[in-house]
Amino acid sequence: xxxxxxxxxxxxxxxxxxxxxxxxxxxxxxxxxxxxxxxxxxxxxxxxxxxxxxxxxxxxxxxxxxxxxxxxxxxxxxxxxxxxxxxxxxxxxxxxxxxxxxxxxxxxxxxxxxxxxxxxxxxxxxxxxxxxxxxxxxxxxxxxxxxxxxxxxxx
Numbered sequence: 001x002x003x004x005x006x007x008x009x010x011x012x013x014x015x016x017x018x019x020x021x022x023x024x025x026x027x028x029x030x031x032x033x034x035x036x037x038x039x040x041x042x043x044x045x046x047x048x049x050x051x052x053x054x055x056x057x058x059x060x061x062x063x064x065x066x067x068x069x070x071x072x073x074x075x076x077x078x079x080x081x082x083x084x085x086x087x088x089x090x091x092x093x094x095x096x097x098x099x100x101x102x103x104x105x106x107x108x109x110x111x112x113x114x115x116x117x118x119x120x121x122x123x124x125x126x127x128x129x130x131x132x133x134x135x136x137x138x139x140x141x142x143x144x145x146x147x148x149x150x151x152x153x154x155x
Contacts (some may be wrong), residue, residue, distance in 0.1 A: 016043060016108040017058055021065070022117040023095070029119075044116035049123050057123075064126035068133040074148045077153055086153050087144035099133070106132030 014022040022042070031036035050057030073084040090098065107122035108115070109132060125131030 007128045014039075021062075021096070025100050025104075028100045029115075041115045042118060044114075045119035045123060048116060050119065052124035053098055053124060053127075061123050062125045063097075064123045065103065066101050067129055068126050068137045069095045070137050070140050071095070071139050073098075074143050074147055079153060084150045084153055085143065086150050087147055088154070099137075102133040102136050106136065 007075070010026070011020050011023045013020050014026065016022075026038045026042050029041055041148050046057035046061060048057075049055075049060050053060055070090050072087050074089050076083050077086050078084075103122055104119075105125060107119040110118040110121055112118040112121060122131050122133060126133050
């Protein structure tokens with residue numbers, strides 16, 4: 001790195017749950033700067049989750065995020081003309097970012113009427129250990145396990 005690293009801007013907690021994680025999630029849902037739309041999508045999804053599961057939607061969402069949070073990932077490293085996939089621990093901040101990005105991405109790819117429906121279904125699936133985001137986490141862990149032999153090449 002040649003320049004000083006950029007300062008991380010603090011994220012303000014959301015209005016309903018007073019949670020910074022919710023704000024980060026909403027910011028990842030947001031497209032074209034339409035934050036109020038993203039907020040409505042998230043809160044509608046949480047309400048639908050609580051209606052479908054008869055549990056607190058916020059708690060189900062937190063459980064779903066915990067279920068799809070990766071602990072190891074593979075990073076490419078070039079050694080002597082060959083590129084190796086080296087398993088490494090995931091930084092705490094990156095763990096959160098990855099799980100949020102995966103949940104939003106796979107809920108967008110789901111079939112459903114509205115984004116709130118898709119997100120609600122993905123949250124419920126992830127809390128049960130199913131769905132696209134959970135499968136992605138499993139794939140990442142499987143890849144790291146398969147390349148354990150190269151772990152002595154730590155990045």
